[in-house]
Amino acid sequence: MGHQAVEGTAVYIHVPFCSIRCDYCAFATWTDRDSLMGAYVAALREEIATAVDSAMEPASSVFFGGGTPSRLAPEAIQSVLGSLGLREGAEVTMEANPEDVNQASLARWREAGVTRLSIGVQSLDPTVLASLGRHQDAAQSLEAAWAVAGAGFDTWSADLVFGARAETMQSWETTLGTILELDPPHLSCYSLMVEPGTPLQADLARHPDNDLQAELYEATEEILAGSGLSWYEVSNWAIPDAHCRHNLSFWKGGDYRGFGCAAHSRAGERRWWNLRTPERYIEAVSQGRDPMAAEEFLDPTQRCLEALMGAIRTREGIPWDPGRPVPARLSELVVQEAGRLHLNLGGRLLANEVTEELSGALCG
Numbered sequence: 124m125g126h127q128a129v130e131g132t133a134v135y136i137h138v139p140f141c142s143i144r145c146d147y148c149a150f151a152t153w154t155d156r157d158s159l160m161g162a163y164v165a166a167l168r169e170e171i172a173t174a175v176d177s178a179m180e181p182a183s184s185v186f187f188g189g190g191t192p193s194r195l196a197p198e199a200i201q202s203v204l205g206s207l208g209l210r211e212g213a214e215v216t217m218e219a220n221p222e223d224v225n226q227a228s229l230a231r232w233r234e235a236g237v238t239r240l241s242i243g244v245q246s247l248d249p250t251v252l253a254s255l256g257r258h259q260d261a262a263q264s265l266e267a268a269w270a271v272a273g274a275g276f277d278t279w280s281a282d283l284v285f286g287a288r289a290e291t292m293q294s295w296e297t298t299l300g301t302i303l304e305l306d307p308p309h310l311s312c313y314s315l316m317v318e319p320g321t322p323l324q325a326d327l328a329r330h331p332d333n334d335l336q337a338e339l340y341e342a343t344e345e346i347l348a349g350s351g352l353s354w355y356e357v358s359n360w361a362i363p364d365a366h367c368r369h370n371l372s373f374w375k376g377g378d379y380r381g382f383g384c385a386a387h388s389r390a391g392e393r394r395w396w397n398l399r400t401p402e403r404y405i406e407a408v409s410q411g412r413d414p415m416a417a418e419e420f421l422d423p424t425q426r427c428l429e430a431l432m433g434a435i436r437t438r439e440g441i442p443w444d445p446g447r448p449v450p451a452r453l454s455e456l457v458v459q460e461a462g463r464l465h466l467n468l469g470g471r472l473l474a475n476e477v478t479e480e481l482s483g484a485l486c487g
């Protein structure tokens with residue numbers, strides 16, 4: 124399994140600020156550090172300028188993730204983008220929470236250079252939102268999604284999450300059906316995961332039911348395929364040409380460069396990541412120090428496994444010699460065609476198990 128070269132740099136920018144922490148979230152984000160926003164943006168610009176001075180290739184894609192990037196002022200997004208060299212036609216994605224979306228903010232994000240807005244809807248059922256510990260209003264989310272759909276971005280996406288304890292097949296079908304009325308070019312539908320150390324983990328009564336989650340996933344595939352959205356990664360569906368180029372490059376093993384606290388980077392066999400808290404990150408950068416926390420070098424087996432884990436989740440799958448037999452235990456879970464192997468619907472529900480089985484055959 125090799126990694127694929129991409130032209131230009133795939134840049135990830137971490138924004139570690141949220142208004143309220145959701146019960147299932149384990150990301151590096153804080154709700155009480157908004158006073159650091161100005162210094163944080165200055166540090167981001169500084170860290171980026173150092174990389175640009177060290178001959179970093181102009182960005183072919185930028186992804187503002189978090190956290191909640193839409194909590195930063197649009198001028199801050201613009202100034203961070205201004206410190207990066209962008210390739211012609213670069214994809215610039217920003218994640219936004221519905222509470223930050225209005226006509227004025229949408230116009231300013233577009234002016235700042237955002238080409239792809241990804242809105243965190245999660246669910247349109249108030250009971251499900253409450254069970255997720257997600258403090259947002261379903262009606263406001265829907266209104267925000269309609270505003271995003273009409274705002275004139277090159278493309279846009281909505282994030283949904285299924286499988287909260289309060290979710291039923293009916294509530295999920297209603298959320299999906301309502302979002303589909305907006306003709307979204309792209310949807311990310313994640314199955315709720317119980318992350319260590321979260322309030323959700325501590326509350327057993329709210330843990331998802333695995334069997335129902337599998338049924339919800341199968342229903343998602345049927346409904347979205349019927350609406351012209353094809354899966355291109357286990358949790359992502361799009362119309363043709365609306366794939367997230369940044370994430371696709373990441374899943375296919377491409378190099379990427381992360382900026383900001385807790386941001387990870389990959390270059391060939393080298394991996395490194397920045398200091399986790401915004402305070403320590405700002406302090407390091409403002410003192411002219413590298414904010415890297417640690418680095419590691421993967422051996423060929425580790426690189427093969429990492430590349431396999433990303434690529435097997437994509438519709439393109441992995442290269443597979445047509446003459447090579449598929450391991451017997453996988454015959455019901457994968458499709459072999461045109462020199463490649465990809466997951467079928469059953470395999471998508473068991474992607475980790477398939478990866479484990481294939482790693483023995485490919486990365487040993």
Ligand code: SF4
Pocket residue numbers: 140141142143144145148149150152189190191220
């Ligand atoms: S808005 Fe997103 S990043 Fe912030 S706490 Fe909720 S899930 Fe986590």
